[in-house]
Amino acid sequence: MQPAIVELTGVKVYRNNRLTLNIEHLTIAPGELVAIAGPNGAGKSTLLQVVNMLLPYQQGTLNLFGKAINKQSELNIARRQSSMMFQETLLVNGTVYDNVALPLIFRKYPKEKIRELVMSALQTFQCQHLAKRQARQLSGGEAQRVGLARALVFQPRLLLLDEPFAALDTASRTAILTDLKQVAVQNKLTVILISHNFNEVLTFADRVVVLAGGAVIQDDKPEVVLRRPATREVASLVDMDNVLPCHMETEAAQTIVRLDGGVIFPYNRSVTSKAKACCLPGDAIYILNEKAPSPEQPLVTVSVRVAGITPGIGTYKVSVAVDELSLIARVPREQTLGLVIGEKITIGFSPDEVQLI
Ligand SMILES: Nc1ncnc2c1ncn2[C@@H]1O[C@H](COP(=O)(O)OP(=O)(O)OP(=O)(O)O)[C@@H](O)[C@H]1O
Ligand SMILES: [Mg+2]
Secondary structure, three states, rough: OOOOOOOEEEEEEOOOEEEEEEEEEEOOOOOOOOEEEEEOOOOOOHHHHHHHHOOOOOEEEEEEEEEOOOOOOHHHHHHOOEEOOOOOOOOOOOHHHHHHHHHHOOOOHHHHHHOOOOOOOOHHOHHHHHHOOEEEHOOHHHHHHHHHHHHHHHEEEEEEEEOOOOOOOHHHHHHHHHHHHHHHHHOOOOOEOOOOOOHHHHOOHHHHHHHHOOOEEEEEOOHHHHHHHOOHHHHHHOOOEEEEEEEEEEEEOOEEEHHHHHEEEOOOOOOOOOEEEEEOOHHEEEEEEOOOOOOOOOEEEEEEEEEEEOOOOOOOOEEEEEEEEEEEEEEEEHOOOOOOOOEEEEEEEEEEHHOOO
């Protein structure tokens, strides 16, 4: 097995005497595309600064590219193989070409090689037509593409991104992430991307590490984090449709979950005794009528009234309620045709789709 590109063990960072980063163990393998998510102040930028060797840590060890980083010489070698980009591109005065050439001039590449690498990097991010433009006069989206070309022109092994695409419109952001992902996969580049946008995470990453209070609270595939958030903070981060207060009881070694509205169901997955809420993705709730095919697994059924219908691309959001229980279901548009606000309908969900937190 190839050694990890990044490995942190017991890393603690104190800022103003406050513990702001506390990573027990985190390893990132070559070629992984990892997103770092978490609320404001969670320690995401602090973590990236530690990995980028910009910030001293008070405890623990950092290994980069399979080597411990203790001495200045090790730090210099590791720095030459990694690249970082921020929300502001920090392009300097001069042309786009000059900007992208900078890391190569700094590394003393021969002139001919510089020309070849710069043009190839510009082409990769579809900005060769900008080569002669003044870098400071680019639009936000153009600047970020040029910034990526500059970050990757010297073919680093590790790319660290601190929300560089947050200010771009949705279409530009998806386009740039798709291009970056292709380049990363082709070159076995390892990328760590801080992001506040879970759609961005789903487009780009194979893995997401969620931080809160400086510590890792979930580390899994994006789809798992989306559907099975580990805590309330993660549920809110992924915009979970339904986070419902619940009570748990154990009857004959079986966990029974009670929701408002008199909804009761057995739960077969493992739970912690502290669980107080029940997460249910909206697309795991079915409207049960003759228009919709019933899924095969056994469902918990609930009689509810339609409270609202919100159009959307892909699925429509249907709000339903009974007593104190309000739910959001996401269903295909055709299943909402003919639904009337106030109408009584039956919905169903599989207990397997429920995540207790
Ligand atoms: N230069 C600094 N000096 C002292 N404390 C700092 C400094 N930078 C950040 N902090 C503190 O460290 C904690 C973590 O900050 P950090 O910037 O890593 O959070 P973040 O997860 O990147 O947040 P955001 O989503 O807002 O960018 C915060 O409480 C912050 O106030
Ligand atoms: Mg930050």
